[in-house]
Amino acid sequence: MHAGAQCVGEHDSLRTAAQMMRDMDVGALPICGDDDRLKGIITDRDIVIKCIAEGGDVDQMTARELAHGLVWCDAETSVEDALVKMEEHKIKRMPVIENHRIVGMISEADLAKELPDSKLAEFVHRVYSGA
Template identity: 85%
Template sequence: MHQGAECIGEHDTLRRAAQMMRDLNVGSLPICGDDDRLKGIITDRDIVVKCLAEGGDVNQATAGELARGLVWVDADTSVEEALVKMEENQIKRMPVIENHRIVGMISEADLAKELPDSKLAEFVHRVYARA
């Protein structure tokens, strides 16, 4: 996991989300509500496919409008449990929650750095084989 994930506000525009992704050099952002609680996750692909390709306006559409399914793990979840959840949900990035607040994100890059090659290959095969 990399700690300190920055959220995009649910009322912020998709242009702001894209700028944050660029500035942070990431492909997804957690979406947080006014209560600072996780509402979903948005990816760069969501912005392109669900807004731009449909003729939407990134200056008007908000991150909250494109919030995807809410799949997350507790901070004390084991690596094995996190991998299973990512595989079952066919996701490559997942928020980590502690005390009802987001504390980080797990990504493929994190897995690549931490997992043995055989375990990483198994994860990649399972996630991409069903995609």
């Protein structure tokens, strides 16, 4: 897990989300509501495909409008169980929740550090086979 995930606010613009991704060198951000609870995930691809390519305005469209992916795991979840969940949902990043708050994100890079090559190759095949 990559600890200390920073959220983009649900009312923040897509430009703000993109700037946060640039500054943190990440491709996805959790979206948190005014209640500090996870509302979804937004990716750099979402911004390009669902806003820019459609002629949308990155200053007017909010992160909440593109929120998706309420798939998450608990901080106590094992690497193996997190891997299964990511494979099932064909996702490459997953928020980690503890006491109803986001505490981090699991990404492919995190998995690459923890998994043997054979298991990592299997994960990549399963997640990308339907992409």
